[in-house]
Amino acid sequence: MVRRVRKIADWILGLTLIAAGVVGGFVPILQGWVLVLAGLAILSSHSRLAHAAYERLKSFGRGVRETIARRREKRADDAGGDGAE
Numbered sequence: 456m457v458r459r460v461r462k463i464a465d466w467i468l469g470l471t472l473i474a475a476g477v478v479g480g481f482v483p484i485l486q487g488w489v490l491v492l493a494g495l496a497i498l499s500s501h502s503r504l505a506h507a508a509y510e511r512l513k514s515f516g517r518g519v520r521e522t523i524a525r526r527r528e529k530r531a532d533d534a535g536g537d538g539a540e
Contacts (some may be wrong), residue, residue, distance in 0.1 A: 462501060469498035474507070 472494030479487030492512060498505035 465497050465501060465514065469494045469501075 472490045473485060474493075475485070476487040476490030479485030479490055481487075492509070495505050495509040495512065499509040500506075
């Protein structure tokens with residue numbers, strides 16, 4: 456019984472966060488992508504589709520983070536990071 460209540464609560468919370476994230480994509484105050492990611496994280500233990508979407512977004516985020524790190528390194532190298540003027 457407790458598992459069933461937990462599963463229902465997870466679905467309600469996950470779907471609510473995803474809905475708030477979609478709305479947050481149009482409202483400048485909310486960070487919609489954070490809410491969608493949180494909703495998918497909650498639902499990923501109950502749904503294969505949510506798990507696949509969550510993993511895909513995580514790998515996309517890692518790629519973005521790596522791209523930003525490479526650009527920062529390149530910018531530091533181009534600026535002549537040796538400190539001599």
